[in-house]
Each structure stands twice: as structure tokens, then as C-alpha cells.
Amino acid sequence: MTNIQFIKNKTQLSEKSIGNTLELLSQGCTIPFIARYRKDITQNLDEVAIEQIAKFQTEYENICKRKESILNSINEQGKLSQELQKQIEASFELNELEDLYLPYKKRRKTKADIAKEKGLEPLAKQIMGQRITSLDTLAQKYLSDKVASLEEALEGASDIIAEWINENTYIRRTLRKVFQRKALITTEVVKGKSQEEDSQKYAQYFDWNEPLSKAPSHRVLAILRAEKEGFIKLKIEVDTQETIPFIEQTIIKNNGETADFLKKTIKDSYKRLLEPSITNEALQEAKSKADAKAISVFSENLSQLLLAAPLGEKRILAIDPGFRTGCKVVCLNERGDLLHNETIFPHAPQYETAIATKKIRSLVEQYNIEAISIGNGTASRETENFIKQIAFSSPVEVFVVSEAGASVYSASKIARDEFPSYDVTVRGAVSIGRRLADPLAELVKIEPKSIGVGQYQHDVNQSLLKEELDATVIRCVNKVGVNLNTASKSLLSYVSGIGEKMAENIVTYRSANGAFATREELKKVPRLGDKVYQQAVAFLRVHNSKNALDNSAVHPEAYPIIKQMAKDLAIPLDKLIGNKGAIHSIDIQKYISAEAGELYLKDVLKELEKPGLDPRQSAKVFEFDPNIKTFDDIHEGMILPGIVNNITAFGCFVDIGIKESGLVHISQLKEGFVSEVNEVVKLHQQVQVKVIEVDIPRKRISLSMIL
Numbered sequence: 001m002t003n004i005q006f007i008k009n010k011t012q013l014s015e016k017s018i019g020n021t022l023e024l025l026s027q028g029c030t031i032p033f034i035a036r037y038r039k040d041i042t043q044n045l046d047e048v049a050i051e052q053i054a055k056f057q058t059e060y061e062n063i064c065k066r067k068e069s070i071l072n073s074i075n076e077q078g079k080l081s082q083e084l085q086k087q088i089e090a091s092f093e094l095n096e097l098e099d100l101y102l103p104y105k106k107r108r109k110t111k112a113d114i115a116k117e118k119g120l121e122p123l124a125k126q127i128m129g130q131r132i133t134s135l136d137t138l139a140q141k142y143l144s145d146k147v148a149s150l151e152e153a154l155e156g157a158s159d160i161i162a163e164w165i166n167e168n169t170y171i172r173r174t175l176r177k178v179f180q181r182k183a184l185i186t187t188e189v190v191k192g193k194s195q196e197e198d199s200q201k202y203a204q205y206f207d208w209n210e211p212l213s214k215a216p217s218h219r220v221l222a223i224l225r226a227e228k229e230g231f232i233k234l235k236i237e238v239d240t241q242e243t244i245p246f247i248e249q250t251i252i253k254n255n256g257e258t259a260d261f262l263k264k265t266i267k268d269s270y271k272r273l274l275e276p277s278i279t280n281e282a283l284q285e286a287k288s289k290a291d292a293k294a295i296s297v298f299s300e301n302l303s304q305l306l307l308a309a310p311l312g313e314k315r316i317l318a319i320d321p322g323f324r325t326g327c328k329v330v331c332l333n334e335r336g337d338l339l340h341n342e343t344i345f346p347h348a349p350q351y352e353t354a355i356a357t358k359k360i361r362s363l364v365e366q367y368n369i370e371a372i373s374i375g376n377g378t379a380s381r382e383t384e385n386f387i388k389q390i391a392f393s394s395p396v397e398v399f400v401v402s403e404a405g406a407s408v409y410s411a412s413k414i415a416r417d418e419f420p421s422y423d424v425t426v427r428g429a430v431s432i433g434r435r436l437a438d439p440l441a442e443l444v445k446i447e448p449k450s451i452g453v454g455q456y457q458h459d460v461n462q463s464l465l466k467e468e469l470d471a472t473v474i475r476c477v478n479k480v481g482v483n484l485n486t487a488s489k490s491l492l493s494y495v496s497g498i499g500e501k502m503a504e505n506i507v508t509y510r511s512a513n514g515a516f517a518t519r520e521e522l523k524k525v526p527r528l529g530d531k532v533y534q535q536a537v538a539f540l541r542v543h544n545s546k547n548a549l550d551n552s553a554v555h556p557e558a559y560p561i562i563k564q565m566a567k568d569l570a571i572p573l574d575k576l577i578g579n580k581g582a583i584h585s586i587d588i589q590k591y592i593s594a595e596a597g598e599l600y601l602k603d604v605l606k607e608l609e610k611p612g613l614d615p616r617q618s619a620k621v622f623e624f625d626p627n628i629k630t631f632d633d634i635h636e637g638m639i640l641p642g643i644v645n646n647i648t649a650f651g652c653f654v655d656i657g658i659k660e661s662g663l664v665h666i667s668q669l670k671e672g673f674v675s676e677v678n679e680v681v682k683l684h685q686q687v688q689v690k691v692i693e694v695d696i697p698r699k700r701i702s703l704s705m706i707l
Contacts, residue, residue, distance in 0.1 A: 001090075001092055003022070003057060003060045003061075004018050004019050004022070006056065006059075006060045006092060007053055007056045007057060007060065010052075010056045010059075011049070011052050011053065011056065013045070013049060013053070014043065016043065017042050017043045017045055017049075018053055020041045020042055020043075021034065021041075021042050021045060021050055021053045022053065022057060024038055024041065024042070025050075025053075025054055025057075028531055028535075029535065030496040030497050030535050031047055031050045031051055031054065031471075031474070031496075032047065032474060032475065032478035032496040032539065033496050033497065033534075033535045033538075034050055035047040035050055036478075036538070036553075036603070037538065037555050037557075037600065038600075039597070039599035039600060039603070040596075040597025040598065040599045040600055041597075044599055047475055051471060060092075063092055063094060063097070066094065066097060067088055067089065067091075067097060070088060070097060070100070070101045071085065071088055071089075073101070073104065073105075073106075074101070074104045077104055079104060084100065087100055088100055088101075095172075095173075095176065095281065096169065096173065099167075099169040099172050099173070100169060102166075102167045103167045110159075110163060111159040111162075111163075112159045112160045112162070112163035114156070114159075115155075115156030115157065115159045115160050116160060117146075118144070118146040118147050118156055119142065119144065119146065119147070120142055120147065120153060120156040120157050120160060121160055122142075123138065123139060123141075123142045123153060123154075123156075123157045124156075124157040124158075124160035124161050124164075126138060127157055127161065127258060127261065127262070128161060128164070128251075130252070130253050130254055130258050130259075130262075132258060133257075134257070135154060135257055135258065135261060136150055139153040139154050139157070154261070158261070158264070158265045158268065161262070161265045161269070162265050162266075162268050162269035162272065162273060163269070163273070165247065165251060165265070165266060165269040165270075165273075165274070166269050166273035166274050166277070168250075170250065171246075171247055171250055171274070172274070172277075172278065174246060175243060175246075175274060175278050176278060176281065176282075178238055178242050178243060178246070179212075179236070179238055179278055179279070179281075179282040180213060180282065180285075181213065182211070182238050182239070182242055183211070183212040183213070183236050183237065183238050183279075183282050184209050184210065184211060184212065184236070184237050184238070185208075185209065185210060185211075185212045185215055185220075185223065185234060185235075185236055185286075186208065186209040186234065186235050186237060187205045187206070187207070187208045187209070187223060187226075187227075187232045187233065187234045187235075188206065188207055188232060188233055189205075189206035189207070189231065189232055190230060190231060190232060190233060193230065193231045193232075194206055196231075198229075198231075199231045200698075202222070202225075202226035202229075202231050202232060205222065205223055205226050205231075205232050206232065208223070212236060212282060212283075212286055215286065216649060216650065217289065217290035217291075217292075217293035217294055217649050218290075218294070218455055218456065218648060218649045218650050220286050220287065220289075220290040221287075221290050221291075221294060221455070221456040221459050221460070222456070224287065224459065225456070225459055235279075236279045236282050236283050237279075240270070243270060243274075243275075244266060244267060244270060247266045247269075247270060247274075248262075248263060248266055251266060252266075288461075290460075291460040291461045291464060291465075292464075293649055294454065294455050294456050294457070294459075294460050294649070295454075295460055295461075295464060295465050295468050295469075296468075297454055297455060297647060297648060297649055297677075297678075298449070298453065298454030298455070298457055298465070298468075298469065299468050299469060299471075299472045300647070300678050301453035301454055301646065301647050301683050302448055302451065302453060302454075302469055302472050302473070303472050303475065303476055304647075304682050304683035304684065305402075305404075305439065305443065305451065305453055305683055305684070306439060306440045306443055306444075306472070306473065306476040306477075307439075307440065307476055307479070307480070307615070307616050308439040308440075308616070308619075308683070308684050309439075309616055309617040309618050309619040309620065309684075310436075310437060310438045310439060310440070310614070310616055310618070310619060311371055311399070311436050311437050311438075311618070311619040312437065312438075312618070312619075313334040313335070313437065314334060314370040314371050314437060315331070315332065315333055315334060315367060315368050315369050315370045315371075316331075316332045316369065316370070316371050316372070316373055316433045316434075316436060316437055317329065317330070317331050317332075317360070317363060317364060317367070317369045317371075317372045317373070317433070318330050318331075318332065318372070318373040318374075318375075318429050318430065318432045318433025318434075318436070319372065319373070319374045319375065319383055319387070319429065319432070320375050320377075320403075320406070320425065320428050320429040320432055321374060321375055321377065321378065321379040321380050321382070321383035322347075322378060322379050323347050323348055323349070323378065323379050324348075324349060325343075325425075326343040326344060326345040326350070327343065327344050327345070327346065327347075327356075327379070327383055328341070328343055328425045328426060328428070328429040329341065329342055329343065329344055329359075329360070329363065329429065330426060330429040330430050330433060331363055331366075331367040331369065332430065332433045332434065332437075333367075335486060336430075336433070336434045336437060336438075336441075338419065338422075338426075338430055339367055340363065340366075340367065341422070341426045341429065342359070343425075344356035344359055344360065346382075346383070346386045347379055347382050347383070347386075353386070356386070357386075357389075357390055360387065360390055361390055361391075361392065364392055364396060365392075365393060369396060370396065370397070371396065371397045371398070371399060371436065372387055372396055372397070372398045372399065373399050373401050373432050373433045373435075373436035374387065374398065374399065374400050374401070374432075375400075375401065375402075375403040375406065375428075375429075375432045376400050376401065376402055376403055376655065377403045378659070380400060381624070381628075381629050381657055381658065382629070384398065384400055384624075385626070385629075397621050398621065399436050399619065399621060399622075400622070400624075401432055401435055401436050402435070402645065403428075403432060404451050404453065405443065405446040405450050405451040406428045406431045406432055406435075407424070407428060408446050408447065408450040409427065409428070409431045409442075409445055409446045410424040410425070410427035410428035410431065411424050412445070412446070414445045414490060415427040415431075415445075431445075436619065440476060440477065440480055440491075440616075441487070441488065441491050444473055444477065444488075444490050444491050444494055445488070445490045448466075448469035448470065448472070448473060449465060449466070449469060453645075453646050453647070453683065454646075454648070455648040455649065473494050474494050474496070477491065477494040477495060477539075478494075478495065478496050478539045479615060480614060480615060480616065481539055481540070481541050481553060481612070481614075482495055482539060482540055482541065483540075483541050483543065484506075484510075484516050484519075484522070484540040484541060484542050485510065485515040485516055485542065485543070488507075489503045489504055489506075489507045490503075492506055492507065495536050495539050495540065496535045496536050496539050497531070497532045497534075497535025497536040498532065498536050502525075502527070502528060502532060505525050505526055505527060505528065506522075506525050506528070509524065509525045509526070516542055517542070517545065517546070518542060518545045518546065518547060518550055519537050519540065519542055519545065519547075519550045519556060520556075522536075522537060522540065534557075537555065537556055538553060538554065538555035538556070539553075541612055547559075548573070548574050548577050548611070549562065549573075549577070549611070551611060551612045552577075552607050552608075552611035552612045553607045553611075553612070554604055554607050554608070554611070557595070558596065558600075558604050561591050561596055561601070561604070562576070562604065562608070564591070565586055565591065568590075569582055569585070569586070576608065577608055577611055578608070578609065578610070578611065580609055583605050583608050583609055586605060588601040588602065588605065622641070622643060622686055623641065624640075624641060624642075624656065624657030625640050625641060625656070625657060628640060628656060628657045628658060629657070629658065630658055630659075631658055631659070631660055631699055631701075633658070634656075634658070634691055634694050634701055635691065635694065636691050636692065636693060636694055637690070637691060638690070638691040639688060639689070639690050639707060640656045640657075640688070640689055640690075640691065641656075641686065641687075641688060641689075642654035642655055642656040642657075642662070642686075642687055642688075642689050642703075643655045643684060643685070643686055643687070644681050644682065644683055644684060644685045644687060645661055645683070645684070646661070646683070647677050647678060647681065647682075647683060648677065649666075649677065650665065650666055650677075651663055651664050651665040651666045651668070651669070651677060652664050652669070652677055652681050654687060654689055654703055656689065656701070656703075660699050660700070660701060661701075662689065662691070662701035662702065662703040663700070663701070663702055663703060664681075664689060664703045664704060664705055665702070668692070668702075668703065668704035668705060668706055669681065669705050669706075670705060670706060671706060680705075681705075687705060688705070688707060689703040689704065689705055689707075690703065690704045690705075690706070690707050691703060692704045
């Protein structure tokens with residue numbers, strides 16, 4: 001099977017699309033570049049499809065490497081037959097490959113190995129042949145100084161046969177299918193653990209069972225976490241009536257003494273070898289599927305968070321609220337530069353409300369503040385109420401923003417490099433202000449998994465999580481585009497083709513030479529070659545360039561085509577940009593070439609209509625219910641406004657203006673069946689919810705969007 005056939009079987013994409021995409025990837029093209037500027041070559045594949053092709057190409061290569069390793073190992077042992085070689089070469093399933101390799105794999109000495117050393121393998125073969133009349137008579141022939149009794153001889157033969165049954169690829173493959181369909185996951189509480197305080201969050205799993213195939217991802221991960229923390233024991237089981245008879249039918253060919261012997265051997269092989277092995281595989285497969293689902297949910301949430309509505313270039317006063325330690329206040333200019341910082345104490349225990357009011361009013365006037373950004377952590381609602389009672393001389397919008405990850409950023413090297421003279425409290429407040437102006441530009445400075453918009457992110461495969469979240473950040477950054485003259489090193493590093501080192505070179509060049517006047521000037525950055533320029537340039541914007549196209553998503557390779565279009569229309573280039581009438585009159589068939597296909601040119605014309613358009617919406621002020629300030633204010637039956645602040649596979653969490661977010665279970669999102677939470681709600685979506693239950697002891701709030 002070729003790599004293209006392998007990928008086609010996994011994705012159902014056309015061989016031409018796969019082959020062309022792999023060719024582009026081999027040339028060093030990035031996924032964002034291919035998806036945006038090579039649609040005609042890939043037959044209009046999006047980033048997700050291209051990522052899948054790249055992923056399965058890697059999987060194919062890993063399988064090929066494993067096959068080579070297995071073949072070499074068996075060959076070195078002098079046991080590689082032509083038939084076995086054909087089987088291995090034809091297989092592209094890792095489980096099947098490992099089954100074929102199992103009899104030849106280096107391992108610790110087994111009971112079967114010991115029996116073989118005693119010379120009992122011929123006895124085992126004769127028993128498996130099932131043409132004997134008396135086991136004792138046959139076993140008598142194998143007594144020696146190493147084998148003292150008939151019982152020892154037959155037990156050794158049984159051990160060898162049990163291992164052969166365990167290594168039978170047909171039996172293992174069939175049992176896997178049985179486990180996939182009919183395995184039950186069952187749990188029971190560890191003795192003495194049910195009374196521990198930390199165990200109560202796992203109380204529902206103290207006595208639980210359900211089909212493993214139907215267990216949702218979040219439940220599998222919760223059960224595995226509970227087991228890891230020592231609160232429960234779990235088992236994966238299949239009724240032996242589904243397994244033992246099948247093995248007997250496969251192995252036993254006739255009745256009699258040999259059949260009874262083999263039945264006992266089969267039970268031993270199943271309980272001691274097959275069941276533990278297949279059970280472990282089934283659990284690992286369930287864990288892998290649960291990981292994939294959890295990572296997918298996290299990725300979708302992260303994408304929505306990164307693409308949240310920006311306020312734009314405004315002068316912002318940001319507040320990191322607090323009680324005893326006060327509220328840290330910073331003032332930022334339109335570029336997010338820190339102008340001023342100090343601390344106010346409007347809340348308990350100081351209650352310096354009058355002083356704080358005077359100070360905020362003074363800062364707003366002094367720094368021409370246009371918006372106030374308040375973190376949504378401790379004392380958030382109290383601070384919001386305090387700010388809204390201040391009478392400003394000019395309108396000032398007040399926003400409450402998520403603090404998720406702000407503390408991680410404030411203690412990071414990136415923050416220390418940006419603000420070496422300020423402590424973590426100032427850095428955290430700056431982050432709260434900047435993420436209102438441009439969430440994407442600020443959140444890329446934080447390790448994605450630290451933003452905390454997922455489920456069980458610490459329980460899933462960490463390398464796969466990082467890989468997917470990094471890909472998500474790259475998708476979002478390149479979807480929006482980056483201002484070449486204001487972007488931080490962190491933001492630039494996610495631009496197609498650039499990376500961390502080249503981003504540092506760009507920032508260093510910009511610091512030494514001033515703002516880039518054109519995209520073309522990017523070529524002057526040290527070690528930025530033609531390939532990097534090709535991959536990156538169209539995702540970078542240069543405002544006020546002498547070439548208006550430099551502030552658009554049009555790739556410079558298309559500039560000559562656009563100039564020709566303007567010439568053919570007899571209008572200046574700058575008059576063509578944004579001129580819908582003129583653009584709609586263009587016949588793209590006249591400009592199609594080997595380098596620029598129809599899909600490519602359609603995108604060019606679309607961008608010319610609205611060059612540099614930010615795909616994100618604009619930030620809007622949201623008002624919580626002013627009567628809801630603490631958990632004690634919540635009662636069943638209330639209808640409240642809220643903001644979705646996290647999405648999981650089992651529902652979404654909604655911020656209703658207090659410390660504790662409420663849960664809208666997937667069954668309460670809307671009338672009827674819901675398969676995916678993201679089909680109904682998005683992160684930061686403003687919703688109306690009804691309180692359906694208040695769990696006072698555990699401080700949990702259950703909500704419904706079915707009003």
C-alpha cells in the first residue's frame with residue numbers, strides 16, 4: 001500500500017488532492033499558506049484536511065519504520081519465513097503488526113520458555129495435533145532428569161500451548177472486536193476511601209458500570225483520574241461466554257481426553273495472558289478516543305477564545321481586582337504601552353472608596369481613557385459596581401474580561417522581558433487590559449493549555465495536546481493576520497513560516513531600523529530567505545505602505561496580476577481597491593494561468609473588495625444582573641443573563657456574575673437531542689439561563705437554556 005492509498009483510506013480525500021498536498025508540504029510550504037494560496041493545487045482543501053494529510057503521512061512513515069524494525073529483528077533470529085514476511089509487509093495496522101511480532105519479541109523468560117528448555121515443545125505439538133488416545137502414555141515418553149512426573153510434563157505442555165493460543169493472530173483480532181462491542185467498564189470504591197473529603201467528587205463512580213463503547217469521553221477520563229488518585233478500582237470485562245467458547249471452537253477439533261485438556265489450557269491462556277493483554281488494549285483505545293475528544297473540545301474553545309472580539313486601538317484603564325491587597329490599576333495607550341500604575345483600596349477591609357473614586361476619575365481624564373477593563377476574578381463584581389457609580393466627564397465603556405492565564409503570563413519570561421522593572425501584579429493588570437484591546441495578540445504569550453478552557457487537559461496525552469493547541473494558535477493567528485510593525489515576538493512566531501528565532505530577528509531589525517515601510521523590506525531581515533518570505537509575507541500587514549496591497553491578505557505574487565487588471569480597466573490601482581463595481585466587472589478567465597487558478601483569483605478579488613478586513617467582531621459591553629453579587633443571591637427559578645466561559649463534552653459553564661460559574665448540561669441546551677455542545681453555544685456567547693438547582697454544600701449551580 002502506498003502512502004497516498006493509506007491516507008485516502010483514512011480521509012476519503014482524492015488521490016490527486018493528497019498527492020499534490022504532500023508535494024507542497026515536501027517543498028517546505030506551511031499549512032496556512034497551502035490552505036490560503038494553493039487552493040487550485042489541493043482542490044480547495046481547508047487547513048483541517050491538510051493537517052489530516054500531514055498527520056496520516058507521519059503515521060504511515062511510523063508504521064513503515066516499525067515494520068522494518070520488526071522484519072530486521074525476526075530476520076536476525078533466523079526465523080523470517082517468506083510467508084511471515086509477506087504478512088508483515090501487507091499489514092498497516094499496528095495491533096496486527098505487534099500480534100505477528102509477538103512470538104519473536106524479546107521478553108522475560110515465561111513459563112512456556114521454561115517448559116521448552118525441558119524439551120516439552122514436541123509434546124505440546126502432538127497434543128495440539130489432537131490425534132492421540134492417551135495423554136499419560138504420550139507424556140510418559142518425555143520424563144527425564146528435567147521432568148520428574150507426568151503432571152509436570154503435561155503442565156509444561158499446557159504452558160506452551162497457552163502461549164501459542166495467546167500468540168494466535170486470528171484469536172487476538174477476533175477478541176479485540178468482541179471487547180470493542182461488548183466490554184463493560186466497572187468500578188468500585190477502594191475500601192476506606194469513600195469517607196475522605198476529596199473522594200466526593202468521584203462519588204458517582206464508587207459503584208458504576210456501563211458499556212465501554214458508550215462511555216462518553218469525559219466519564220472515561222474522570223474514572224481514570226479517580227483510579228489514579230486511589231479512590232476506585234476499575235475493571236474492563238467481557239462475559240466469558242462471549243470469549244471462551246469462541247477460542248474452544250477455534251482450537252479444539254474433536255472430543256475426548258485431549259479436548260478436556262485443551263479446555264483447561266484455553267481457560268488458563270485466556271485468564272492469564274489474553275484477557276489482561278486485550279483488556280489493556282481496550283482501555284488504552286478508550287483512553288485514546290477520550291483524549292482525542294477532550295483535545296478537540298479544548299482546541300475549539302481555544303480557537304473561539306483567540307478569535308474573541310477585540311476592542312481595537314483604544315486607551316484603556318485596566319484593573320486587576322482584589323480585596324485585602326487592593327485593586328491594581330494600570331493605564332495603557334493605544335499600542336498597549338504601560339503609562340501608569342498604582343493600587344487603590346475601594347473594598348474591605350480598607351473601604352477607601354472616596355480616595356479610589358477620585359483617583360480613577362483623575363486617571364481617566366489625565367490619560368484620555370476610552371475604556372475600562374476589569375478582570376473577572378475575586379472582587380470583580382464589587383469592582384465593576386464601584387466603577388459604574390463614578391461619574392466621568394466623557395463616556396467610558398466598562399468591560400469585564402477573563403483573567404484566565406493572566407497569572408501564568410505575569411510570572412513568565414515573556415512578561416519579565418517586557419516589564420523587567422515591574423512585579424507580577426502590574427504585569428497581570430497589563431495583560432487584563434491588553435486582552436480587551438486584542439485577545440489574540442495577548443493570549444499567544446501564554447502556553448495554550450494554561451488558558452484553562454477545556455476539560456481534563458492534565459489527564460490527556462500531553463504531546464498530542466500541545467501539537468493540536470499549537471496548530472490551533474497558528475490557524476487563528478494566520479486567519480486574522482498580523483501588523484508587522486506592532487506585533488510582539490510571540491505573535492510573530494506563530495505566523496506561517498516564521499518561528500521563534502526568525503520572529504526575534506524581525507523584532508531586532510525593527511528596533512534598529514524603525515518601522516517597515518513595505519512588505520518588500522522584510523527581505524532585508526537577516527537570514528530571512530525567499531522561502532520564509534513566500535510563506536509569511538501575505539499574513540503580515542504594513543499599514544500606510546506606499547503599496548495599498550501591503551495592508552491586505554493579497555500575496556505579493558499576485559500584485560502583477562492586479563496591476564494588469566487595473567490597467568485593463570484603465571483606472572489607478574488605488575482606485576480599484578474597494579471598488580465593488582469595477583471588481584465585479586473583471587472576467588477572471590482572462591487572468592488564469594499555471595500559477596494563478598480560478599479559486600486563487602476569486603480569493604484575490606474577494607480580498608480587493610474589503611482589504612485587510614478583520615474576521616473578528618467588535619467587543620460589546622455586557623451587563624450582569626445587578627442584584628446578583630454572591631452565591632447566596634442565587635435561587636431556583638431565576639432567569640439571568642450570562643456569558644459562556646467554558647465548553648466541555650457534557651455541557652457548558654456560564655458566568656452569571658459571581659465567582660461560581662453554573663453548568664448547563666448538554667440536555668439543557670435546547671429542546672431535543674444535542675450531539676455536540678458547540679453546535680448550540682460558543683465561547684463568550686451572551687445567553688439567558690434559568691437556575692434549576694442550587695447545591696449549597698458543594699456550591700454548584702445547575703442552569704438551563706430551555707426557558
